Amino acid sequence: GQNIDQPTEMTATEGAIVQINCTYQTSGFNGLFWYQQHAGEAPTFLSYNVLDGLEEKGRFSSFLSRSKGYSYLLLKELQMKDSASYLCAWGGGGATNKLIFGTGTLLAVQP
Amino acid sequence: GAVVSQHPSWVICKSGTSVKIECRSLDFQATTMFWYRQFPKQSLMLMATSNEGSKATYEQGVEKDKFLINHASLTLSTLTVTSAHPEDSSFYICSGAGGPPDTQYFGPGTRLTVL
Numbered sequence: 001g002q003n004i005d006q007p008t009e010m011t012a013t014e015g016a017i018v019q020i021n022c023t024y025q026t027s028g029f030n031g032l033f034w035y036q037q038h039a040g041e042a043p044t045f046l047s048y049n050v051l052d053g054l055e056e057k058g059r060f061s062s063f064l065s066r067s068k069g070y071s072y073l074l075l076k077e078l079q080m081k082d083s084a085s086y087l088c089a090w091g092g093g094g095a096t097n098k099l100i101f102g103t104g105t106l107l108a109v110q111p
Numbered sequence: 112g113a114v115v116s117q118h119p120s121w122v123i124c125k126s127g128t129s130v131k132i133e134c135r136s137l138d139f140q141a142t143t144m145f146w147y148r149q150f151p152k153q154s155l156m157l158m159a160t161s162n163e164g165s166k167a168t169y170e171q172g173v174e175k176d177k178f179l180i181n182h183a184s185l186t187l188s189t190l191t192v193t194s195a196h197p198e199d200s201s202f203y204i205c206s207g208a209g210g211p212p213d214t215q216y217f218g219p220g221t222r223l224t225v226l
Contacts, residue, residue, distance in 0.1 A: 033214065042204050042217040043155070087154060098145070099215060101154045 004102035006088050011108045012078055020073045020105045022088030030091035032064050032071045033099060037085045046073070046086075075107075083109045114138050115207050117218035124195055125226055131191045132221045134205030140185035141207030145215060146178070149202040161188055195225045 003025045012018040022032070031050040035043035049055055049064035049071060061074040073086055088102040114137040124130050134144060143162050147155040159175075161167040161182035169175045179191040188207075192199055202222050206215040 035217075040202075040222075042220045045214055045216065048214055098157065098160055100157065103154045 004088060004090055004100060006086075006102040006105045008103065009106045009108070011110060012075075014078055014080060014109055014111050016078050017074065017076050018078060018107065020075070020086050020088075020107065022071045022073075022102055024069045024071075024088075024090050024102075029066065032062075033089040033091060034060075034062050034071075034073045035087040035089060035101075037087055037104070039084075043087055078109050080109050080111070083107060113214075113216040115141075115205065115216050115218040117205055117221050119221060120219060121222040121224075123224045123226065126196055127194055129191055129193045130195055130223060131189055132203055132205070132223075134188045134190070134207070134218050136186045136207040136216075139207070139209055139216075141188075141209065142185060143208045144182055144188040145206045145208070146180060146188075146190050147204045147206070149204060149220075155204065158190075192223065195223070197225045199223065200225045 005023045031048055033048050034046040036046050037043040046060055047055055047062040049062050052064055052066055054061055054063045059076045064071045085104040085106050087104045089099040091099055116135045118133045122130055145160055146158045148158050149155050157170050158173045159167045159169045159180050161180050163182050163185050167180040177193050182188040202220050204217055204220040206217045208215045
């Protein structure tokens with residue numbers, strides 16, 4: 001089965017850096033995805049890691065360690081608009097692109 | 112690029128009626144489309160995976176006769192909730208992917224309320 005864990009909620013200050021962790025225990029692997037979801041809206045794609053290491057995209061970076069079943073999303077220079085849920089999703093590989101989502105981390109950015 | 116649309120964005124219906132939701136990939140061909148359901152303050156739960164021209168694959172616990180999925184073309188998939196009941200009220204989101212391994216791009220979602 002799949003078990004994907006993320007913290008439920010986090011709070012951070014505008015301008016700061018926050019790290020959102022995700023751990024997974026699954027069989028098979030095709031990549032680890034991060035999505036951002038604002039309340040009442042659909043998720044938007046942030047990043048995708050299939051190899052170990054850090055992927056940097058502007059203010060957002062994502063890290064993966066396949067041997068540890070661990071990923072994190074790093075948000076720098078936080079802005080109020082970054083307040084949202086951040087969803088970690090595991091890609092199952094094979095002939096489909098099936099994703100299994102974690103419960104999501106609700107991030108509140110405070111002034 | 113990679114835009115997915117859904118229609119309608121919201122719908123209110125009476126218990127016992129059927130509701131059809133359309134999902135379209137506007138600027139790419141989605142060989143695979145996915146349908147998710149999301150209840151308030153919960154994460155996305157995959158309902159089914161559909162490939163163009165073939166039957167959908169449903170996740171465990173999802174009734175295929177209640178949630179009918181048709182993937183008629185590489186740009187269109189439809190989800191029909193048959194004989195809807197209040198417990199079917201939820202946020203339904205589709206996504207499209209161009210081929211494995213590939214990123215899924217999500218539609219804006221359809222909020223269904225069954226009275």
